[in-house]
Amino acid sequence: MTNDIVLPSTRIRGLNTPSISPAGWTLPPGYIHLGIAKEIGPALRELGVDPDPVIRDAGLDPRLFDDATNVIPQAALGRLLTLCVARTNCPHFGLLVGKRASILSFGMVGRLMQHSETVINALRALVSNLSIQDRVAVPSLAISGDMALFSYAVYRSESQSADQISDGAIAASVNVLRVLCGSAWHPTEVFLPRAIPVDSEPFRRHFRAPVRFNHEMAAIAFPTRDLHVRISGADPMLRAMLEERIGQLKGGSGSEFSDDIRRLLRTRLTSRRCSADDVAGLLAIHRRTLSRRLKGSGMGYRSITNEIRFEIARQLLEDTEVPLGQIAAALGYSEASAFTRAFRRWSGVTPTAWRTTDSLG
Template identity: 25%
Template structure:
């Protein structure tokens, strides 16, 4: 089963969110590992704070998760699990802000880092500020889950930041109230109004000056700069080569076959090769780059022997791995491990 996904500009989805969702599925009795493997995702790699999953694979995983768990409210459940540190450098920047308004301004500018197909606009409406969330992605289970996780997550995170929920705050949702929502209403920390014209977080102007409990001016400035750099890098990484690499990085089994990657990205093998060639890259060179990065991590960060590392990287034996590593770096894996110690 393949789920249609927008591939015009696939900036990927942070892998850590799918890892948290997988853990959530486990708590409700679903075999999350089996589900991930069927979609071609490596459960171990999803724990990384730095990797991103292709939109196509994220969409397929989420769609299967909703169908097989029979739980349409997974996005709301996920929202309650998303603690601020899980949002990477943006989470750090938000946590170290001075006021709630500063935190929301950061979210408005840098949301693309965490949810590429969502955008936020700020509008003053009487004594309230409306932070309206819009999606430019294709409608479907993934976008619905992301929108739920984003809006309801903001409610939970606001409570984390200030220690309380601002009086008068509320969430607006487009469309009629889902039949299942009654099961979650009591757990949402602010009122939720359906049948609205937009999806939005509404905060009273007076509440925006509320101080953040973890405020740290120095950390706030350094993390804001990191957000700016990360946003610039993410935009620069919008090319086809980066999209292919993302699939390779999170694929199971590893390394993936060219045919599997092409199918994931909804292109033919010939088109994949041609488009990579246009960007002066090749499929095998990308596989080797990922292998080298992963080899270095395993050699310096684990006590795995060379046979085990070779197996993880998809080599028949340690000898083949050693030859490849020498070709890439000029030194043996054993020498590299000792030198890095």
Template identity: 30%
Template sequence: MGSYLAQDSDLSRQLASTVGNRNTGVLAAAATGLCTFIKEHGGDADRILGMSGINPEDLQHPTQSLGLANYCQVFEEAAHQSRCDNFGLYYGHQFQPQALGLLGYIGLCSPTVEQALINVARAFPYHQQNSLICLVDEGECYRFDYQVRHRAILSKRQDAELSLGIINNLIRHVLGSQWAPRAVHFEHPRPESWHEHCRLFNAPVYFEQPCNSLIIPKLNLGRRMPASDPTLLIVMQDAIRQLNTQEKTLPNIVDDTIVQVRNQLLSGEPVMEVVAEKMGLSSCSLQRRLRDQGVSFTVIVDKTRCELATHYLLQHHLPISELAPLLGYSEASAFSRAFRRWFGISPRQWRQHREPVEKRSLAH
């Protein structure tokens, strides 16, 4: 095993950096090569990372924990800034298993392809928090399910497409580049350039499904992994568990408040006393705890409305005239004034500005 580690300096650094770290989001290995990929697609990596709240230095450490909301946002922002609507799809398609750090090596060191899928599914909660991943036996096929369940994340299409692409590549690493799943499922609506998904997965792709899933035929899954190493597998599994052995942190008061604010928006203007009661707190206690986090209830309501507004505007089937009630505004004019304060343009102009992203991606 010593010679194996000596030949792989990246792996050695990952093992060394594991000590003392704790993962509360997603390991930075999941963003390997991201800055280069953004630049190759015409985007400004520093600007995109800054807008998403990610420190570029954190990407140099594979076991550094990134906020999951920030991670999902950086890919959504990259898709927009680079004018490449399928950014996550392309990023996942080129992502090799060893680049995934500890989780990738858990798959590569497994005895067979089938066991690699099982081991990756079992270890995934240590790699990424607030997410579902499971391998379901459906007879002739396995269904590999993936779903982000972070309560504060709305836009996660890019993450879903890159994540299924990474799992797809783990299988192709052994069974060849022409291997294809039986089918691919995505939660989000069908994008305009959906034919690219069918081409890259080489399989039927279905949208607006209950979960993001790969339907994987069992045929040939007994094939041996070329880098199978039972001793190194145990080392990798122990290393990724160490990132989660410390005492759990307290619930995120900001995320919990955002969830309650969203729930109240459908009934009108959110009231702090009602939100606090839903969270089992007094309004004074909630106000104090938010202040300790450097934020106020009013700012959270405004930011939540802003994020929801852009999310709804990207759903082109929703008429702009119907958005005000969804955001807790009693009048459309109040929504329009708030939107101009956020972005300096009207909701209609914002939607028109975003539409070219999908159209231009067809020529990418």
């Protein structure tokens, strides 16, 4: 099997990218700095499995995992996590990886969080800037009354193990909040887009909170008051330097406009209406400007919206036991029958047939 990725100062196969270090390069869609995934090797060793053969079988070079700033595609990460679950017989392997992660696993963005003034500033820094290091998971922060909801959505989830990626991201985020708020911190509830595991105790033990499985999103709920906690040891000068550096990286981004729209829709489609006018307003551009820029990428707004709906539907059908009516409602359909017709147009089969086929392996 050939490797998807080679070492730093070389090329990512299939991309006409100059030979530069990944640490100074803005990610294309579908790629991720190792970050949290660097903990895959230690998690395998903890379970008595040599990581090198598993990593090679996923089409990757084990030396990649020596440096958290190295880059891999989401498809390779999904293959690797699927193999890890199979080789360890551990259905919550992603949770174990996320448990080992620290705030520094989030790279430059994690350092900015450490030096933010308050927790809400830190989380907003993560939401605004994670895309310089991760074009796989999309974070979001919502506040309603006395409750805050921090969520992750995995997009481009045609690859494997979206549930394992979500588990790891949420587990790592809880670690981060414990660094910012104190080691005794715990969420009010945790929501995960995966079927109820045979043994849910590892989840409860790490989160120290009720865990709701079969949910439409991966999220952490906690009191709004925690957002106002001031971060001990934050250095305003370092914060300014990090903000400047991240701003330079974002300013040099060559990501496609259509992919930015996909990321935005992935966090919003299941929670609120997202008409083209709504999205244009969020981006502070005219509706016609949105259409023109998307036309330049070869896709219209309706096509991208349906693509993301199909992506979310597949993820919920494959990784959870959420009823079809609930999936339909989450995607904005007034009736399950309308969702079924749309899904058949996208895939050629009904949602029930898709879920049944997936469960049979």
